[in-house]
Amino acid sequence: MAEASPAVALPGWYACFSPARPLQVHLQREAAVRLGPLTVFRAAEDCGVASYGNPQEDGGAILFDGHLSDRDELIRELQLPADLSDARLAAAAYQRWGRDAFDRLDGRYLLAVWDGRNRQLLIGHDALGRHPVFYAHENGSLWFSSNILALASCGSVPRRPNRLSLALLILFHWPEAGQTFFERIRRLRPGCYLEVNGSLEASEHEYWHPFPADHEDWLPDEGVVEQFEAALTAALRRCMQLGAQGLMLSGGLDSITVAALAADYTRANGLPPLVAVSGRSGRAPSAEESRQPIVTAALGMPHVVSTTPEWLQGRDGIELSLEIAPSLPSPSRIYWVGTYTAFYRRTAAQGLRVLLTGAGGDNWLGVADPHAADLLRRLRLFELARLIRADVATGGGSPRGAARRLLWTSGLRPHVDSLAAWMLPEQKLRYHRRRWHEHLPAWVCPDRPLREEVVERLLARRTPPLTSDGRLPRSYYRHTLRSLTNPYMHYENETAYHVETWCGLRLLSPYHDRRFVSFANRVSPRALVHGARYKGLLRPIVARRLPHLSLDRQRKEYSEQDRAWQLAELRESISRAWMPSQLEELSALGVVDLRVLADESLQSGADQRYEPHIQKFILMSAERWLRAHG
Secondary structure: OOOOOOOOOOOOOEEEEOOOOOOHHHHHHOOEEEEOOEEEEOHHHHOEEEEEOOOOOOOEEEEEEEEEOOHHHHHHHHOOOOOOOHHHHHHHHHHHHHHHHHHHOOEEEEEEEEEOOOOEEEEEEOOOOOOOOEEEEEOOEEEEEOOHHHHHOOOOOOOOEOHHHHHHHHOOOOOOOOEOOEOOOEEOOOOEEEEEEOOOOEEEEEOOOOOOOOOOOOOOOOOHHHHHHHHHHHHHHHHHOOOOOEEEOOOOHHHHHHHHHHHHHHHHOOOOOOEEEEEEOOOOOOHHHHHHHHHHHHHOOOEEEEEHHHHHOOOOHHHHHHHOHHHOOOOOOOOOHHHHHHHHHHHHHOOOOEEEOOOOHHHHOOOOOOHHHHHHHOOOHHHHHHHHHHHHHOOOOOHHHHHHHHHHHHHHHHHHHHHHHHHOHHHHHHHHHHHHHHHOOOOEOOOHHHHHHHHHHHHHHOOOOOOOOOOOOOOHHHHHHHHOOOHHHOHHHHHHHHHHHHOOOEEEOHHHOHHHHHHHOOOOHHHHOHHHOOOOOOHHHHHHHOHHHOOOOOOOOOOHHHHHHHHHHHHHHHHHHOOHHHOHHHHHOOOEOHHHHOOOHHHOOOOOOHHHHHHHHHHHHHHHHHHHHO
């Protein structure tokens, strides 16, 4: 049975681990809870605390923020009362399993444990890192929170901007895995926990990784279709048990699959149907928008529809995105962040606060292009032709573009890259370093040491052409997946968490369920292209429940008219807001050279590509953010 839907708000708490010195100043200034050397400020607002034993001696203290999945299962296993708080449940889990509790607990949470017996603090979060953890060492203490702005504004952590992160963002790259946009504040990586001893020495330990190791076998293709549906259904059940009231229905394959399985669940459990929430552009309906009412009618779901003009209420989307930039955890590269924030707030105002989504389907159910390199090496040309056909038939690619990308860029080129690294490593490194220096715009990083650092970090981000022991990868597919920094696993996750909770929403996705992710990433790429279709394992699920939609053959459609309209709107909105002379904060940090920028092609407002206009938005967003937090 689903829980009562909770109130959702962005947490404002922050905590301090101070094993050697008291915090009397802070304790007098703000209401706080003190548990041994762990002090939690604003704890009453939005996080749970609990203790076991005597935390002043060899007992322990727990800080818990977020929610747990499979509470009933945990309660049965630990033999605890059903009405126990998540904090006390986490405390019992730690007493039973120790640091293995991070691997045993599931959901979306931050868990901090002061272990008095071992005299150490452990801080971890859910395996995919969808509930962020930020921390900083300062003045003989370790400070941490799940809200980076609360931590940055606590008065004890310097707010100095991270110039490297700003420069990488301007170049369309994510910050370093452990870095944030504050120089002194770090981010805990997904699937990891932090161990801090009494001397404040901290070490990060990985307890889970989404992708299997190279030596692990794929699941047998036989029976994968049936196993896949069972795994996704179980993931949806865990989401439903967290009190889902509705679902975000875009009309794409991912969200329609979630809707179909959710309708099965509500019928089987005698629950009212979920409310489908859809947003539309307000122009002529796209293919996905046209599917929305067909799906809701077939599944018997109430349908709440609103349009972009209703969310914006006469405001310009770019103007709104720049206006909220100071309230975000970092400068944004998502130029529609203001628009979807308005949509989220409208949804929450209607009393719909816990919703399912189809987010994550693109992350875990697609086939990465380097699969083509493995097929070429094994001369599996029929399977390679099938992969190209799937890309064209259902992935939205053109025949020429798919062939060029899968035969050369991700097919033959990785082999050439590996051979060059094996035979001419120094020459290859010099070549790529020179290319990056030539590629960087002249107005980026006039500060020479920063420019050099950016180039070195960009070089380090390339997928290594050889394994760590200098060999050719056994599988380019797995080697690439394990080497890449997935944005959902780092920067984008923290932004999504911040915006959702800030708007009063809890968004749950079966595709981000940890057990499902572990299963999906052990399905072979051959099986993922089931029926020579991208996301081929989803299509039979929908086809059986909604056969009239023909989604077993659905292809991604990108209307040229819509794309032209979106580009024109973006170009006009950016041109109205663009004032490069006002980028004083970025200039003062040595991230941007305003004199060179004034002469660059970036000044043109007529460019027919998206990238220059998005880059302007990033610059303006970063400037607004720096003025508030720099």
